[in-house]
Each structure stands twice: as C-alpha cells, then as structure tokens.
Amino acid sequence: MELPTLTHEEILRYSRHLILPDVGVEGQRKLKAARVLLIGAGGLGSPLALYLSAAGVGHIGLVDFDVVDVTNLQRQVLHGTSDVGTPKIASARKRIAEINPHVELTTYETPLNSTNALEIFKDYDIVVDGTDNFPTRYLVNDACVLLGIPNVYGSIYRFEGQASVFATQDGPCYRCLYPEPPPPGLVPSCAEGGVLGVLPGLVGTLQATETIKLILGIGESLAGRLLLIDALGANFRTVKVRKDPNCPVCGTHEITTLIDYEQFCGSPHVGGDPKVSFNVPEITPTDAAARLAKGEIDIVDVREPHELQIAKYPKVTAIPLGQLVDRIAELPLDRDLVLACRSGVRSAKAVQQLQAAGFTRVSNLAGGILRWIDEVDPSQPKY
Amino acid sequence: MPATLFLPAILAKLADAKQFEVSGDTVGELVSDAATRFPALGTRLRDPNGEPYAFVTFYLNDEDIRFHGGFGAKVSDGDELTVVPAIAGG
Numbered sequence: 001m002e003l004p005t006l007t008h009e010e011i012l013r014y015s016r017h018l019i020l021p022d023v024g025v026e027g028q029r030k031l032k033a034a035r036v037l038l039i040g041a042g043g044l045g046s047p048l049a050l051y052l053s054a055a056g057v058g059h060i061g062l063v064d065f066d067v068v069d070v071t072n073l074q075r076q077v078l079h080g081t082s083d084v085g086t087p088k089i090a091s092a093r094k095r096i097a098e099i100n101p102h103v104e105l106t107t108y109e110t111p112l113n114s115t116n117a118l119e120i121f122k123d124y125d126i127v128v129d130g131t132d133n134f135p136t137r138y139l140v141n142d143a144c145v146l147l148g149i150p151n152v153y154g155s156i157y158r159f160e161g162q163a164s165v166f167a168t169q170d171g172p173c174y175r176c177l178y179p180e181p182p183p184p185g186l187v188p189s190c191a192e193g194g195v196l197g198v199l200p201g202l203v204g205t206l207q208a209t210e211t212i213k214l215i216l217g218i219g220e221s222l223a224g225r226l227l228l229i230d231a232l233g234a235n236f237r238t239v240k241v242r243k244d245p246n247c248p249v250c251g252t253h254e255i256t257t258l259i260d261y262e263q264f265c266g267s268p269h270v271g272g273d274p275k276v277s278f279n280v281p282e283i284t285p286t287d288a289a290a291r292l293a294k295g296e297i298d299i300v301d302v303r304e305p306h307e308l309q310i311a312k313y314p315k316v317t318a319i320p321l322g323q324l325v326d327r328i329a330e331l332p333l334d335r336d337l338v339l340a341c342r343s344g345v346r347s348a349k350a351v352q353q354l355q356a357a358g359f360t361r362v363s364n365l366a367g368g369i370l371r372w373i374d375e376v377d378p379s380q381p382k383y
Numbered sequence: 384m385p386a387t388l389f390l391p392a393i394l395a396k397l398a399d400a401k402q403f404e405v406s407g408d409t410v411g412e413l414v415s416d417a418a419t420r421f422p423a424l425g426t427r428l429r430d431p432n433g434e435p436y437a438f439v440t441f442y443l444n445d446e447d448i449r450f451h452g453g454f455g456a457k458v459s460d461g462d463e464l465t466v467v468p469a470i471a472g473g
C-alpha cells in the first residue's frame with residue numbers, strides 16, 4: 001500500500017520526528033497511515049489520545065460511553081473542568097482537534113461487547129486496551145487474537161502498573177498471562193481502591209510508546225514481556241510472558257467466537273458502576289435514618305479507616321470489609337444490621353458474607369454514603 | 384534454600400512488608416513458608432487445595448512458574464519470587 005504524503009504544514013509540524021534517524025519522512029508517513037483504536041478515554045486513554053494525536057497517528061478510533069465526572073479530573077487529563085457532565089468522547093474530540101487537526105477521529109459512544117467488538121476492531125491496525133474492568137480486558141484480548149490485531153495492554157492499581165503487547169503474530173496473549181480473572185470483588189476498582197493520579201500518565205505513555213514502535217517497526221517491543229511499574233519504589237522491571245500452548249484462544253484455538261465475558265468473569269456488572277444489583281435486601285438512606293433515630297437498627301460501616309475521615313455515618317460499628325469474617329463475633333445476631341460503604345457495592349458483599357455466616361437480619365444501605373449525603377446529610381463532602 | 388519473596392502493594396499490607404526472606408526447595412514450599420507466617424496472605428497466594436490461582440502469576444526470577452512445573456518449580460539459593468496478581472484499573 002502506498003503511504004500518504006505529507007503536506008508542507010505537516011512537514012514543519014513533525015520536524016522533530018523527521019530529523020530522527022529511526023523515524024524520518026517514511027516513519028511519519030507510516031504514522032499518518034496508521035489506524036489505532038483506543039478502548040476507553042479515561043486514565044490510560046487520556047495520555048494515549050494526547051500523545052498519539054500529537055505524534056500524527058492519522059486515524060484514531062475511540063470507544064467510550066462515559067460522561068466526565070469531577071472525580072475523573074485528578075488523572076484524566078484529556079478532559080477539563082468545563083467538560084464535567086458532558087460525554088468523554090465530546091471533550092476528547094475537542095481536545096484532539098486542538099492538538100492536531102490532521103487526525104481523523106472516529107468515536108464509538110457505546111459499551112464494547114461481544115456483539116459489536118469484532119465489527120469495530122476490524123478496521124484498525126492496533127488496539128490499545130485502556131479499560132478499567134476484567135470482562136472488557138478479556139473481550140479486547142479475544143477479539144484481537146481472533147482478528148490478528150496487536151493489543152497494547154496497560155493496567156493500573158493504586159501505585160502500581162503493568163504494560164505489555166499481546167496478540168502479535170507469534171506472541172502470547174492476555175489469557176496466556178492470566179488464564180482466568182479473579183472472582184468479582186477481590187481486586188477493587190480505582191473507584192473503590194483509589195489510584196495515584198500520575199500513574200495512568202506513566203503507564204498510558206508507555207502504551208503510546210509501544211504503539212508508535214509497532215507502527216514504525218522499530219525498537220524492542222514489549223511483546224513477550226510484562227513491564228511492572230512500581231511508582232513508590234521508582235522501580236521498573238520486566239518479566240517474561242510465554243505463549244501458552246494450552247491457551248484456549250491463541251494456543252488450542254478452542255475459542256473461535258466471542259463469548260459472554262460478564263459471565264466468564266462472574267460479574268453482574270462492568271467496572272465500578274454503583275448502580276449494581278447484588279440481589280440482597282436493601283434499605284434506602286431515608287428509611288435507614290428514620291429507623292436509626294428510633295434505635296431499631298445498627299449501621300455497620302465496612303469502609304477503610306481513612307475513608308471514615310472524609311464522611312461519616314452517625315453511630316456505627318466500623319469493620320473494614322477485609323476484616324469482617326474474622327471479626328464476625330463482634331456483631332449481634334438478634335439486631336437488624338444495615339451494612340454500609342461508599343456506594344453500596346462493598347456493603348452488598350458484606351451482606352452476602354454475613355448471610356453465609358447465618359445472619360438473617362441484614363440489609364444493604366442502597367447507594368452508600370453518596371446517597372446518604374444526598375438524602376440525609378448534605379453537610380458532608382462526597383468522594 | 385533461602386529466597387526473597389516480592390509482593391505488590393495490594394498484598395504487602397497482609398505481610399507488613401514488600402519483600403522478605405522465605406525458605407524452601409520448591410516454589411510451593413516458599414509459598415507455604417509465607418502462608419504459615421502470614422495466614423491472610425496465604426489465602427491470596429494459593430487456593431484451598433494449595434494450588435496457584437489462574438489470576439495470580441508467580442515469577443521465579445524472570446520466569447513464569449506455570450512453564451516450569453508450577454509450585455513444583457525448583458528453587459536455587461538467592462532466587463527471587465515475585466507475585467503479580469491481575470489488576471484491571473485504567
């Protein structure tokens with residue numbers, strides 16, 4: 001295929017690339033011809049979109065159906081304060097056009113799923129995984145393997161990150177590294193566990209670097225290696241990722257079509273969505289406050305100690321979720337217990353744990369402290 | 384054999400250390416040693432049958448133990464065992 005030519009304006013704009021021996025005019029024309037799909041316009045997607053568009057990647061696709069929230073701004077540098085409440089793809093489009101009007105942007109304002117993934121992916125050379133949940137990570141991996149498209153992977157948690165390149169011609173895939181996802185709830189999301197704002201900047205720029213190297217065909221790819229990033233220790237190290245001959249998608253090829261990834265990951269929901277249904281008894285904050293005032297219920301707060309300093313429930317027994325099973329003896333069996341957390345997800349798990357331990361008078365505070373602040377006590381800050 | 388176990392932050396809090404010395408002739412014995420000293424950590428490193436989880440990868444030096452006999456992988460003096468659980472944040 002003939003590479004596109006560069007206009008005089010582009011030659012000037014990309015001059016610091018053009019004078020780089022390993023990029024040059026031909027490399028810049030490869031970037032212009034490249035089609036890169038970004039999954040997610042969040043923490044990882046932000047630096048990815050900024051740097052790949054600045055670098056002159058000719059066609060960028062962006063999948064995201066989220067709306068900018070004020071809590072995103074601490075790390076999602078693609079979006080600004082005035083974008084709060086608007087779709088992320090809208091602020092992304094505005095920002096990318098400002099950085100580089102030569103970029104052709106295609107946006108997909110839809111959740112990625114088994115029905116649409118192959119259809120969206122097939123038009124791209126490289127897919128970059130910047131999602132925030134396990135079902136979508138397995139979906140992206142499988143779709144990339146099935147279509148033979150490299151998957152530039154990055155993922156973060158608190159102060160640590162991982163990056164690699166999966167699904168290259170002979171390279172391993174994400175399932176070769178992690179054959180199965182952890183059970184839902186074992187690994188908290190960024191919304192539940194927190195994340196250092198600059199960390200997705202580090203990991204996302206590494207993904208952008210790997211993407212550009214793949215397009216240019218230069219350097220040593222992270223394919224076959226996993227880069228482990230420890231921001232607190234200021235440590236970067238790589239370990240080997242081997243192609244597993246028993247991998248059901250890239251080894252034995254048992255998986256020939258996309259599956260139900262929600263079911264595969266055992267999760268009733270995607271990501272940190274607070275509007276989740278766990279099928280446990282619930283009570284609204286308004287009702288709970290009324291019953292609490294009459295002394296009819298006890299609130300058990302399962303959040304972490306540092307969260308209690310931000311916003312509080314009145315009169316609680318505080319036991320972090322991770323200690324609940326060990327400290328179960330501290331809770332009375334003969335009282336109505338209302339389990340509470342930030343958004344209602346962890347407390348729903350707590351209700352399930354107590355039910356499994358024989359408690360019958362337990363319910364979940366719907367919406368957690370966020371809804372408690374809306375309905376009962378607006379004097380406290382949300383987080 | 385003495386070896387060093389390296390934990391990510393998510394697990395380090397269960398042992399109050401990011402790295403510490405463990406002893407054993409196989410990776411399984413290193414993990415058992417850590418699990419005996421820190422039971423809460425133990426349940427995050429191996430399942431109730433004592434087998435590794437599919438979502439926690441162990442690296443003996445730079446090599447994934449799955450391709451070297453799993454928990455049966457032989458340990459040499461001074462080896463480094465790094466635990467890398469799956470994370471999904473983005």
Ligand SMILES: [Zn+2]
Pocket residue numbers: 172173174175176243244247248249250251
């Ligand atoms: Zn594979």
